[in-house]
Structures are given as structure tokens and as C-alpha cells.
Amino acid sequence: MQNLKQHLGALLGSCLSKAAGIANSNANVITASKPEFGDYQANGVMAIAKQLQTNPRELAQKVVELIDSVNDKLIERVEIAGPGFINIHLRNDALMAKASMVLQQPNTLIPQSEQAVCIVVDYSSPNLAKEMHVGHLRGTIIGDCLARVLEKQGHEVIRQNHVGDWGTQFGMLIAYLKEVMKAPDPGSDDLPTRLADLEVFYRAARKRFDSDSEFAETSRLSVVKLQGGEPEYLQIWQRFIDESLRHCQLVYDRLNVTLSNKDLKAESFYNDGLSGIVTALEEKNLLTLSAGALCVFLPEFTGKDGDPLPVIIRKSDGAYLYATTDLAAVRYRCFDLNADRSLYVVDARQSLHFQQVFAVARVAGLASDNISLEHVTYGTMMGKDGKPFQTRSGDTIKLIELLNEACRRAFELVSDKNPDLDEAARQAIADTVGIAAVKYADLSKNRTSDYIFDWSAMLSFEGNTAPYLLYAYARIKSILSKQETALEQYSITSIDAREERDLLLKNLQLPEVIEMVATDCYPNLLCNYLYELAGKFMRFYEACPILKAELESRNSRLSLAALTAETLQQGLDLLGIETLEKM
Ligand code: ARG
Numbered sequence: 001m002q003n004l005k006q007h008l009g010a011l012l013g014s015c016l017s018k019a020a021g022i023a024n025s026n027a028n029v030i031t032a033s034k035p036e037f038g039d040y041q042a043n044g045v046m047a048i049a050k051q052l053q054t055n056p057r058e059l060a061q062k063v064v065e066l067i068d069s070v071n072d073k074l075i076e077r078v079e080i081a082g083p084g085f086i087n088i089h090l091r092n093d094a095l096m097a098k099a100s101m102v103l104q105q106p107n108t109l110i111p112q113s114e115q116a117v118c119i120v121v122d123y124s125s126p127n128l129a130k131e132m133h134v135g136h137l138r139g140t141i142i143g144d145c146l147a148r149v150l151e152k153q154g155h156e157v158i159r160q161n162h163v164g165d166w167g168t169q170f171g172m173l174i175a176y177l178k179e180v181m182k183a184p185d186p187g188s189d190d191l192p193t194r195l196a197d198l199e200v201f202y203r204a205a206r207k208r209f210d211s212d213s214e215f216a217e218t219s220r221l222s223v224v225k226l227q228g229g230e231p232e233y234l235q236i237w238q239r240f241i242d243e244s245l246r247h248c249q250l251v252y253d254r255l256n257v258t259l260s261n262k263d264l265k266a267e268s269f270y271n272d273g274l275s276g277i278v279t280a281l282e283e284k285n286l287l288t289l290s291a292g293a294l295c296v297f298l299p300e301f302t303g304k305d306g307d308p309l310p311v312i313i314r315k316s317d318g319a320y321l322y323a324t325t326d327l328a329a330v331r332y333r334c335f336d337l338n339a340d341r342s343l344y345v346v347d348a349r350q351s352l353h354f355q356q357v358f359a360v361a362r363v364a365g366l367a368s369d370n371i372s373l374e375h376v377t378y379g380t381m382m383g384k385d386g387k388p389f390q391t392r393s394g395d396t397i398k399l400i401e402l403l404n405e406a407c408r409r410a411f412e413l414v415s416d417k418n419p420d421l422d423e424a425a426r427q428a429i430a431d432t433v434g435i436a437a438v439k440y441a442d443l444s445k446n447r448t449s450d451y452i453f454d455w456s457a458m459l460s461f462e463g464n465t466a467p468y469l470l471y472a473y474a475r476i477k478s479i480l481s482k483q484e485t486a487l488e489q490y491s492i493t494s495i496d497a498r499e500e501r502d503l504l505l506k507n508l509q510l511p512e513v514i515e516m517v518a519t520d521c522y523p524n525l526l527c528n529y530l531y532e533l534a535g536k537f538m539r540f541y542e543a544c545p546i547l548k549a550e551l552e553s554r555n556s557r558l559s560l561a562a563l564t565a566e567t568l569q570q571g572l573d574l575l576g577i578e579t580l581e582k583m
Contacts (some may be wrong), residue, residue: 001111003511004074005029008088012042012063019062020048027063029088031509038079039505041358045084054259056084082351095504096492100218100564102508103490106566110511112154113518117340119156120333121147123347124252124259125430127164127242128266129173132251133396134389134453135347138378141439141576142447143345144257145523146376148574151517157338157477159263159580160331163248164239166268173225174236175215176205182405188356195243215551220312227271243265250560251399255435270328274320278325292316296360311356323357330361334371334431341372343521348377348448376521379450381442391452403435405453408578410434413467414583430581433459437576443575444527464531466577469568472490472534474583482547483558490559494552499543504560505535506569515573525577530571537564 002010012027020288024258028044049056060080065085067078102109123143126136141476151157174475180194195201208215226233245261252259278294281287287312288298295310303309312321331504333362342356362365381534383389392399413429441458444465497502513529516522546557569579 001107001114002513004090004508005031005184005512007074008040008042011070011075012044012067012086012088015063015070015386016042016048016059017064018066019059020052022048026324027086031408033514034086037081037085038089040083041081042086042088042090042458043438045086049084056576059335060084060086063351083538089199090505092495092501093507095501096495098508099504100491100493100559102561102566103563106570109566109570110152110514113515116154116156116323118156118158118338119150120337120342121150121345122160122162122343123147123345124248124257125160125162126248128170128241128248129198130202132248132399133165133199134381134399134402135396136399136462137347137402137438138381138442138447138451139347140252140259141255141442142378142521142523143343144255144520144576145443145526145574146260146343146345146517147258148576149514149517149523149526151518152574153514155518158333159259159331160265161259161263163245163266164269165263165266166325168220170240171226172205172209172216172219172243173202173240174226174233175219175222176208177236177240179208179215180513181312187566191239191243193284198244198247199396203251213515224379226253238533240519247400251403254400254403255439256578257575260305264394265329267325270325270332273328273331277324277331280306280366281313281364286360287313296364296462296465298356298359298363300359301356307353309356311360320388322358323353326353326357327361327364327366328333330357330364330373334361334367339371341374343374343376345378345521348379351375351377355459374521379448382450382452384452384454386452403438406438407431407434407458409455410437417583429583432578432580433470433583436470436572439575439577440469441529443523444531446524447522464527469530469534469572470577470580471566471583472537473565473572476561476568477581478560479541479546479561480565483554489555490562492556492559492563494556497543498541499536499540502559503533503540503564506533506536507560509564510571526571526574532566533564533567533571537561 009029017023018024018029020499025048026044027042029040029042032041034040045060046056049059052059061085062077064080067075074090074094076363078089078091079087079236081087121143122147124136124140126132135479136423147157149158195266200548221235226237245264249260250408261417278287281328283297287294288297293312294314295312297308297310299308301309311323313324319321330342345437346354358367358373361373367373381389389397394548406583407430410433411427414430414433415427421515437458441453442451457463458465459467491505495504510529511527546554546561572579
């Protein structure tokens with residue numbers, strides 16, 4: 001089903017095409033930049049007029065006449081403005097009817113996409129040698145939001161958690177684990193206690209590795225044994241991985257992130273396919289031997305000095321690299337999963353890696369021509385001092401500890417606001433608010449910029465924050481609870497004030513925002529929308545009494561409030577944020 005903007009875009013586009021005699025002309029319909037311009041405006045006439053070397057206002061006049069002749073049920077009137085803009089005013093009754101329909105069937109608020117496709121979303125994807133840290137937060141929650149949005153639109157979404165579980169670090173960890181367990185039978189120890197803190201464990205192993213050359217040698221041998229498939233090594237490795245994954249899952253559950261074990265496609269999954277990648281590249285004559293390593297050189301990638309940059313496929317010792325695994329993953333996603341789009345929600349610092357992987361995959365036929373490969377980049381999380389977010393001593397902060405602190409701070413806040421609530425209730429609210437605050441603060445920023453982590457800003461009840469939105473939602477729910485209205489009685493039947501109409505139209509614009517998020521992968525667009533929606537509700541609530549209004553407007557306004565609650569709830573859910581009935 002089309003959203004308002006798509007409907008108007010198609011209608012005005014066809015009128016413009018007819019008037020200009022140019023097929024598929026783009027009327028460029030956007031939401032009106034100022035209220036005086038109506039609800040939407042079409043900016044596309046001027047460009048087409050230029051192309052035809054004709055007067056834009058005259059062309060606009062023809063378009064307007066064509067629109068008028070169609071008698072579209074959404075459009076009240078259109079008018080020409082300035083050099084050839086077309087302002088579009090929508091009919092109140094059409095808006096009310098649409099909104100009432102949504103109230104009867106809330107699942108129609110976000111319409112299904114007319115072209116459902118298969119979309120892979122690679123996100124979170126931590127390295128399992130260590131504990132998840134703050135650097136994993138952005139990718140995890142941005143990816144999760146995109147997966148939710150695309151799924152809601154009816155696309156087939158395949159989540160892929162491309163965890164790092166292979167490579168030299170695991171040799172070191174296995175060697176260390178064997179050493180500390182000192183038990184020849186790895187079944188008899190208690191691994192969870194040993195690995196309770198992966199970070200501490202990793203650091204201890206690293207220290208051993210750096211200071212003891214014999215241990216370093218054992219580590220290197222362990223990788224070889226692991227990669228050679230020796231059962232004892234594989235078994236210890238598997239148990240380490242399982243334990244590390246259990247840690248990740250705790251974080252995902254805590255974050256209300258929709259990843260689970262079934263979404264895992266670890267790097268090791270691709271092992272068996274790696275030699276096939278070499279063969280495929282060989283067949284296309286893409287491989288060059290450089291200092292013993294097999295490399296692909298593509299002319300479009302050069303270093304600072306103009307020298308060609310290699311994509312290393314296999315090192316001289318036979319080891320495969322990160323890029324090789326990613327080439328195998330591209331092939332798997334394209335030809336086994338049959339994806340139409342493959343999103344990689346990964347730190348911007350890996351940009352070059354993905355440009356190279358995508359380019360090699362294309363020339364080597366490891367990706368079909370039609371799959372869209374998209375690196376969805378994000379910037380680094382910074383502290384208030386503008387440096388990468390760390391503890392005072394310069395250590396990385398564990399994600400789980402950050403989340404604990406968020407809930408602790410939220411608890412203080414909630415206790416401040418509701419001293420009379422019992423402790424368990426305050427704790428429950430704080431757990432939701434704390435997590436929501438961390439997620440929303442991040443999702444509401446443009447993902448491509450670095451992001452400054454600031455506790456007091458994210459926990460504020462003012463501004464574009466989770467507490468503000470959750471509070472707005474709870475407030476609407478409390479208004480609704482004062483009046484017993486059965487859901488099927490909700491219907492929007494009158495518009496008296498401008499604030500009322502503004503809020504109504506804003507509610508109906510959620511699908512357009514969702515469409516933009518789905519296309520361009522910017523969750524902050526959805527956050528901005530929800531913030532504006534809550535603001536419009538507050539203005540409506542100030543201007544239009546609800547419970548004290550005459551019967552007809554009372555029911556209509558209650559219905560508008562109910563619609564707004566529904567929109568907020570569905571919007572926040574797409575961000576992975578739970579709402580609270582009371583706050
Ligand atoms: N494990 C990698 C890292 O921690 C991220 C993997 C991202 N996904 C991918 N297909 N390369 O940097």
C-alpha cells in the first residue's frame with residue numbers, strides 16, 4: 001500500500017509527465033517546508049520546464065489543471081507558488097477516514113511494502129576472543145533497528161551475526177585455557193568461572209604470550225592444531241566460543257536486541273569455502289603472487305603514493321584473511337540466501353575493507369550484478385572530552401557495565417520523581433528507562449558522525465531523549481485511562497483547531513519516515529519524527545481540551561490521542577525501545 005507521499009508523488013508525477021510529454025517525470029513531492037505552503041509541495045516542475053525551455057509557471061498551470069480533473073479523494077486543492085512550485089492541501093475528511101481506519105486496525109499504520117525483497121543485515125558481529133565493549137553498542141542497536149524496520153515493511157530479513165571466532169588469538173586462548181585448567185580432561189573443569197570475565201582472561205593470556213616465548217610457540221602450534229581440526233583443540237575452542245556467546249546473549253537480551261543463536265554465521269562457518277574463493281579468483285585471472293602472498297590488485301585502489309593496494313587473500317603461510325572470509329560471506333548471501341540487498345552495519349573505519357571486498361566480489365562473480373551491497377557506516381563513540389569513550393585509566397568499557405550504570409542512574413532519577421512508588425516498581429521502570437536512554441541517545445544522532453556519550457543529556461526529560469518520549473507516551477495513556485472507551489469506538493470525526501489537524505497529519509506520516517529509514521538506513525530520521533510527533537501532541541493538548549470537550553469532539557480527540565499513543569508505541573518498538581504505561 002502507498003503512503004501519502006508515494007500516492008501524491010505518483011499522481012503528480014503522472015500529471016507532470018502528461019503535461020510535459022516526458023515519461024516518468026519526477027514531481028519531487030516533499031512535505032511542505034512551511035505551513036503556509038499546505039501539507040506537501042511538488043518541486044519538480046522547474047527542472048522539467050528548464051529541460052523543455054518553457055515557462056515553469058505555465059507548465060505548473062497545466063499540471064494543476066490535470067490534477068483538478070482527476071478529482072483525487074485525498075486532495076482538497078493545489079495551487080501554484082513562486083516560480084512554479086505546486087502546493088498541495090489535503091482534505092480533512094480523507095485524513096480523518098484514514099486515521100479512523102488505522103484505529104480499527106493498528107497493524108495498517110505501517111503498510112506493507114509493495115515490493116517485498118530479501119535483505120541480509122549483518123550487525124553486532126563482535127570478536128568472541130573478548131567481552132563485548134562500548135565499541136559494539138552502535139552497530140548492535142543501529143543494525144537491530146534496521147532489521148526491525150525492514151521486517152515491519154514485510155521484507156524477508158535475514159540477520160547475520162558474523163562473529164569473529166577464528167584466527168591466531170584463539171590459539172593463544174586455547175593454550176592458556178589448557179594451562180590454567182591443568183586438567184587433561186577438559187570436561188571436568190568449571191569453565192564458566194574461569195571465563196566469568198573474558199576481558200581479564202584475555203589480558204592474562206596476552207601477558208603470558210608477550211612475556212614467554214615458549215608459551216607463544218605453544219599458542220602458534222595450537223592454532224595450527226585447531227585449524228587442522230584436531231578434536232581436543234576443537235572441543236576446547238567450541239566450549240570457549242559457547243561461553244563467549246553466552247555473554248553476548250546476556251547483552252542482547254538486556255538491550256532488547258532481536259539477535260539469537262539462530263542468527264549466528266561465525267567466520268569459521270566459511271572455512272570450508274575459502275579454498276574455493278581462491279579457485280574462483282584464479283579462474284578470473286585476478287590473483288597475483290606478492291612476497292609469497294596471494295593478492296588481488298584492482299586499479300581503483302591505490303595508496304597515498306599512488307601504488308596499487310592489495311587485497312590479501314592468502315598469506316605466505318597459507319592462512320586466509322578477514323577479506324577472504326568476507327568474500328565467501330558475500331557469495332553465501334548472494335547465492336545461498338538469495339538476498340536482494342546485503343547490509344553491513346560496521347564501523348566506518350572498515351570502509352576501505354568493504355569497498356575492496358565489494359569490488360573484488362563483483363569482478364570475480366562472487367556477487368551477482370543485481371544484489372545491492374551496502375556498508376552502513378557509523379562513527380566512533382566519544383567521551384565528553386572528545387576522546388574515544390574509555391575508563392579513566394584508558395581501558396575499554398564493557399558493554400554490560402555501561403548498561404548496569406545506565407539502569408543505576410535511571411533508578412536515581414525515577415526515585416527522585418516518584419518517591420512514593422515501591423522499590424521494585426521503581427527498579428522495573430528504571431531498567432526500561434536506562435536502556436532506552438542509552439539506545440535512543442545513539443539512534444537519534446546521525447550515524448555517520450562520531451557520537452559524544454553524555455549521561456546527563458540522555459537521561460534528561462527535556463529535549464529529544466528517551467525519557468521525554470516515554471513520558472509523553474505514559475501521559476497519553478493516563479489521559480486515555482480516565483475515559484472508558486472501547487477500541488472499536490475510536491473514530492476521528494472532527495477537526496476544530498490547527499493543532500488538531502497538525503497532529504493528525506503527523507501521525508499519518510509515520511509510513512513515509514519508515515520508508516526513508518528503510519531506503520537510506522538512518523534511524524535518526526525515525527527518532528526526529530517521534531520527537532516532533534510528541535511535540536505536536538503537547539501543543540494539541542494545550543490548545544484542545546480533551547476530557548472537558550463536548551461529547552463529539554471529546555470522542556474524536558480521545559481517538560486522536562489513542563492514535564498518537566499507537567504511533568509512538570509502534571515507532572519506539574522499531575527502535576527496540578519498550579514503552580511504559582506509567583512512569
Ligand atoms: N568481527 C568484526 C570486528 O569486530 C566485524 C565483522 C563485521 N562483519 C563483516 N562481515 N565483516 O571488527
